Amino acid sequence: MDHIKEAVTVEEQAIAAKAAAKKLALLTTADKNEALLAVAKQLEQEYEAILTANDMDMKAGEEKGYDAAFLDRLQLTRERINDFANGLKEVIELEDPTDQVVSEWTLDNGLHVSRITVPLGVIGMIYEARPNVTADATGLALKSGNAIVLKGGSSAIHTNTAIVNVIQEALQQTKVPADAVQLIQSTDRKETAKLFTMKEHIDVLIPRGGASLIQAVVDSATVPVLETGVGNCHMYVDESADADMAIRTFLNAKTDRPAVCNALETLIVHQAWLERNKDALVKALQENGIQAHGDETAVQVLPGCTPAAEADWANEYLGLDVAVRVVDSVEEAIDHIDRYGTKHSEAIISEDEDNVSKFMKAVDAAALYHNASTRFTDGHALGFGAEIGISTQKLHARGPMGLPALTTYKYVMKGNGQTR
């Protein structure tokens, strides 16, 4: 079933996607929803072909000695493939973000101005060996009227090829052109990097994955990038913080899903609070198997806490480790976050409204929390529906990006001969 042409170049694929995007932009919501439903059904039906391809990737991955977490993300089951289909069905239920009149007004000369949402055009999606992104991103792209060029991790190439073949087969029965979904087959880095500079054909790049993947895209891209994902998230426990609430929200943010980007990486704690609540914190760390790496004070106060190096403050652990910094004021906490934060999610636990207000004003991040876990920075959790990623940049879209992040707008002016 490997009927995707191998000889096609990245540029040819991008040009085909652009041509498809022009047709796609003219379709109705019903046309797009019918196509999504067709894709969902085809995925449910053709799961065997996808599982066969996935087996090849899994065997290659095992031979290469990839770790268990990597292989778990790569591995598909019939149930996981059904989840892809269900995800597409959820996207069908979401409001079409295009062709909406954002605002309109009439100038004194009678010229009527309206601002109308339209698709971006062609999205370039660069990601690692998570085949679910192939289906999820396709669904969000098509619903918002965009074509998509997918470049997944090479360890998932057979799986992704099989998924995209199924998608394209399904689209052939619908009004959405099959060319609207392109998977880059080339594994040559020079060839695939061309995607990053094809401003004529690609409207936006969305890298999803670890810090090094995102950095590689940002460093070489001239196509606009929506940066996603790296979350070096902090929680500041203020002098005034309620002890139970602080420990409960800390444990949730740290342990609920340590490998995700909205998980907590550094606990910043006020010295006075720590003195009062040392025993409760130590117990929480020990009972949950959390290894602390701290500054001098933390090492003295917390048994088993090892000294933190620069990397402890700067990097995500994505596991059951936590950096612990002891401070004397909210200002010191803000300075620490300012230095090491990645503008993702930052929390303050406090009963002091002045300190909360300072924190909310001064900390520069997509999502700020008062008395809550950082784990809510997520499209589903915040009520946006599915998300294409979590933006850690400031332009265009910040925080969880739902369908509206995949649109832009036009000003449409209607006149009867107006001149200036």
Add this chain to the structure above:
Amino acid sequence: MDHIKEAVTVEEQAIAAKAAAKKLALLTTADKNEALLAVAKQLEQEYEAILTANDMDMKAGEEKGYDAAFLDRLQLTRERINDFANGLKEVIELEDPTDQVVSEWTLDNGLHVSRITVPLGVIGMIYEARPNVTADATGLALKSGNAIVLKGGSSAIHTNTAIVNVIQEALQQTKVPADAVQLIQSTDRKETAKLFTMKEHIDVLIPRGGASLIQAVVDSATVPVLETGVGNCHMYVDESADADMAIRTFLNAKTDRPAVCNALETLIVHQAWLERNKDALVKALQENGIQAHGDETAVQVLPGCTPAAEADWANEYLGLDVAVRVVDSVEEAIDHIDRYGTKHSEAIISEDEDNVSKFMKAVDAAALYHNASTRFTDGHALGFGAEIGISTQKLHARGPMGLPALTTYKYVMKGNGQTR
């Protein structure tokens, strides 16, 4: 009055701007307006110092043999300096785009979510020898709570230094830190290009000027760029177009201010309309001194029309020349615009609603006009107040960019111990 330190590096200036931006973001609207008023008054008072500096640039420019249009843009008068001050006073009257609650809602678990506008941080402004940008961009940046690093054309260096000195002097009497406005003094290209990659300190780059300046920034920037300005604008005169309206709007778009980006560059005309209205069009071209460069049909039909080369279709004339393409359908017109347009402003003159609808749906540009001149793509004309530029890109902001384009947002979550 050259008291800006010459030895300072671009990086030091960017760091100082970032530190100032943090203070600026905490100020009230009244604080910012007071600062803008102080700057306006100081500019009105210290016009002599600015004129003296401008004389130096003018003499150097004359010696270098710059053309009259260039020197006219560079030259200041007391009246022009008063215009800078009046521009700042207009910005004072505009609504503060920050600290606005865009939307808010409460999740089922009681977590309250609000989306609040905040400044971008530090804006890097790269422009040519137009000293008015120095004052205008500073006003818009400060009003929206942003620091600004200015890199103007080196032929205006004395003028810009004098203007920024006056601005900084004025700011010293206000709550806005003087460091919030930085002028890059270095003329070393390698040194100034550092601005384009300082992602830690610069939040967005806005290049304003000709195609080559914008391209140079886009090609080497890793800091997000808001592309502005190049407008290869088209007007399509449909078979059904009213002849008087077509000629009136064409003449306005072409001749009102040919050197600006929303001026018309290419007239696409339906063959049948041209046959009917040939004489009126020829008269309009001749009476207004417009030189046509056309395709084969245009050359045959229009006396004095020279054959168009690829560059005629692709580039802005910015003068009283026009490219003329004759087509047989709205689809052909759309294809031409798709190939040569710069996504700025495109117009259709037509009485056929189907063709209008096709044009509005299919043409990908910031501003689309039905039966009106393209000259309205402008912040003032559309009622936005002052503009920082006209975006021809799709992300973040499209078309004329007023104060809201200089903001981003934060999600602020307020809870009472919510965990996931």
